[in-house]
Amino acid sequence: MLITDCHIHIQPIEMFKPAALELMKKKRANFDQVLEFCRSPKTFLQHMDSIGLDRAVLINYVAPDLMGFTSQVNQFITNYVKEDPKRLIPCGSVHPRHSNNVQRDMEEILRMGIRMIKIHPPHQLLYPNDYLNGVKELGVIYRVAEANGIPVMIHTGTSIFPGARNKYGNPIYVDDVAVDFPNLKILLAHGGRPLWMAEAFFLVRRHPNVFLDISGIPPKTLLKSFSRLEEIAHKTLFGTDWPGPGVPEIATNLNDFRALNISDAAKQTILSKTALGIWPE
Ligand SMILES: [Zn+2]
Numbered sequence: 001m002l003i004t005d006c007h008i009h010i011q012p013i014e015m016f017k018p019a020a021l022e023l024m025k026k027k028r029a030n031f032d033q034v035l036e037f038c039r040s041p042k043t044f045l046q047h048m049d050s051i052g053l054d055r056a057v058l059i060n061y062v063a064p065d066l067m068g069f070t071s072q073v074n075q076f077i078t079n080y081v082k083e084d085p086k087r088l089i090p091c092g093s094v095h096p097r098h099s100n101n102v103q104r105d106m107e108e109i110l111r112m113g114i115r116m117i118k119i120h121p122p123h124q125l126l127y128p129n130d131y132l133n134g135v136k137e138l139g140v141i142y143r144v145a146e147a148n149g150i151p152v153m154i155h156t157g158t159s160i161f162p163g164a165r166n167k168y169g170n171p172i173y174v175d176d177v178a179v180d181f182p183n184l185k186i187l188l189a190h191g192g193r194p195l196w197m198a199e200a201f202f203l204v205r206r207h208p209n210v211f212l213d214i215s216g217i218p219p220k221t222l223l224k225s226f227s228r229l230e231e232i233a234h235k236t237l238f239g240t241d242w243p244g245p246g247v248p249e250i251a252t253n254l255n256d257f258r259a260l261n262i263s264d265a266a267k268q269t270i271l272s273k274t275a276l277g278i279w280p281e
Pocket of ligand 1: 007009059241244
């Protein structure tokens with residue numbers, strides 16, 4: 001069984017704005033390890049081996065105002081994964097308001113090998129459906145991803161990074177995206193945690209093209225929020241959001257997930273099969 005963590009932040013640390021970096025450091029005891037993994041894919045792959053993780057989707061997104069991340073994150077992550085493209089899957093982004101030509105930039109990062117697009121509404125300061133409210137570029141991002149069979153991950157739920165605006169985190173605005181782009185695979189990161197998990201569950205059941213990424217939800221509380229998890233196992237992906245503030249180590253997350261009171265078949269689907277359907281080997 002090939003295990004995928006669909007949500008790990010391997011990022012160019014030097015780009016972080018001081019306030020965001022301070023929060024990361026404060027919330028993680030062993031920050032030197034994060035620095036080392038972000039610098040060296042070899043070391044990170046060894047760590048994956050040591051904890052029994054086969055593949056990692058490496059999340060990056062453009063959010064210059066809040067986080068300091070420019071479009072250079074795409075180059076960073078496509079270089080990083082060259083160490084082992086089978087095990088390291090690059091996720092990148094184009095910011096609708098920080099690109100002169102969204103269509104061209106999208107096509108360019110797909111040519112570079114980006115295999116998922118991240119939208120982070122509370123950090124990019126827009127609603128997921130703002131293409132209906134004048135942000136036409138957002139619609140172009142979805143259209144190009146859909147046409148190329150590339151999934152889009154949308155952050156849902158709150159964020160505690162300085163400057164994050166949490167009104168944008170409600171997953172209900174993804175409903176429009178799922179309707180308007182029926183062939184686009186959409187991953188709801190964090191399942192609306194902690195305020196809007198019922199909305200997230202509804203969307204996953206309602207739309208064939210909407211999936212749940214459980215990262216950032218402590219596995220121990222997962223069944224409290226998603227008591228009917230087994231029903232949507234075929235559309236659910238294991239993820240951790242490591243090394244985000246407050247997120248336990250990846251191995252701890254894996255152990256806690258394996259200890260859940262659901263069937264082995266459902267666990268296998270969430271740890272392995274759903275992700276293989278999205279990013280085949
Ligand atoms: Zn994340």
